[in-house]
Amino acid sequence: MARNLQRISGGLLLLTNALFAAAYLAACRIPGLDPSEWPHAGFLSLALPYLLAGIIFHSLLWLLLRPIIILPNLLLLILTYGSIRQVIPVRPGVGFGAKRNGSLRVMTWNLRSFTPFEKEFSEDGRNIRQHSLIFEEVARFDPDIVCFQEFTDAGKLGGHDPVRQLRQRLGYRYSFFPGDDFFKGDVLSGTAIFSKYRILRAAQVRYPVDRFYDNEHTLWADILCNGDTVRVHVMHLQSYRFLPRDYRTLGKMRNDSETGQKGARLLYRKLRRTFIDHGEQSRWLRNIVDSSRYPFIICTDLNNVPGSYAYRTLLAGGLDAFAEKGSGFGRTYISPQSRWMGILPTLRIDYILTDPRFETEQVTRGKARLSDHRAVVADLRMPQKE
DSSP: OHHHHHHHHHHHHHHHHHHHHHHHHHHHHGGGSOTTTOTTHHHHHHHHHHHHHHHHHHHHHHHHHOGGGHHHHHHHHHHTHHHHHHHOOOOTTOOOOOOOTTEEEEEEEEOGGGOOSSGGGSSTTTHHHHHHHHHHHHHHHOOSEEEEEEEEOGGGGGTOOHHHIIIIISOOOEEEOOOOSSSOSSOOEEEEEEESSEEEEEEEEOOSSGGGTTSOOEEEEEEEETTEEEEEEEEEOOOOOOOHHHHHHHHTTTTOHHHHHHHHHHHHHHHHHHHHHHHHHHHHHHHHHHTOSSOEEEEEEOSSOTTSHHHHHHHTTSEEHHHHHOOSOOOOBOOSSOHHHHHOTTOOOEEEEEOTTSEEEEEEEOOOOSSSBOOEEEEEEOOOOO
């Protein structure tokens, strides 16, 4: 009897190991497929870290039970090392120190339109304090170039113009913030570039299709840094448009399965539609990047994880600063509306991607909870002149 149970449990373990291995291998390989033809590939990209954890868990069990069976798992992990390195680079003891001479420090941050993240700043006009803390965080890192998504100058109506503060208080003499035309009136909102180095030329690039009209437009700027010209792009891809009621409906699944299932189907459709949108946007944006002869830096809120189609399309032979010098999952998104999204460690959706001619010296994330995104900061070594 005991021997039969052992055989059955061993067989089940082999089966679950095989299923995890097949799904994990697919998640590593299929992000190159066009989401318009393979929209479900995006779900496997989101699951990749957890499938990897499943492979590791099974390997540890085999190490205890029958060590020889661990070999296929080890071979699989070796063959997919490139994907593992993008999803969870492991470098014990990685720190972030002073900038070296000749380095270019770049920062990207989705500011959530200066909307207070913590409740203590949400009442009685305390959001002005939110502006101050955000600028303190920028000053703490003192980047040479800082790119923002969801930037707005609405504070100028109350005498706290963020553009003026960045220019006069923090020393960003050069900037490009044309703003999007989502709102009527004097308030500008959108992506922005601020630089301590001279901006030679800059442009706002609008998506060519109407359904992306309400997306933040892409900016690029050619910046003269220590005698070299680099092109800096700031991008913000399509949001999933999850609403508070979507999370509330999904949260009712325990008590009301019918309502919860309706919420799950709605979220599924939104995810699938956004995967397709990201595919189209990333291909178009990649053409914009390739149109310049200058070494590029992409600062983006990709709204997607490493290993996704959009990530690999924009990376396309370039370098991910966090994958090069970071460590761990590097989560950058913290949802204020969903408990489970607020604790997921794998939501690294903000990136600094660079031309392969750049060398990443060090990288870190901001720790301040002043937005639903954490800032990403990287020190880059400029390409050597030929």
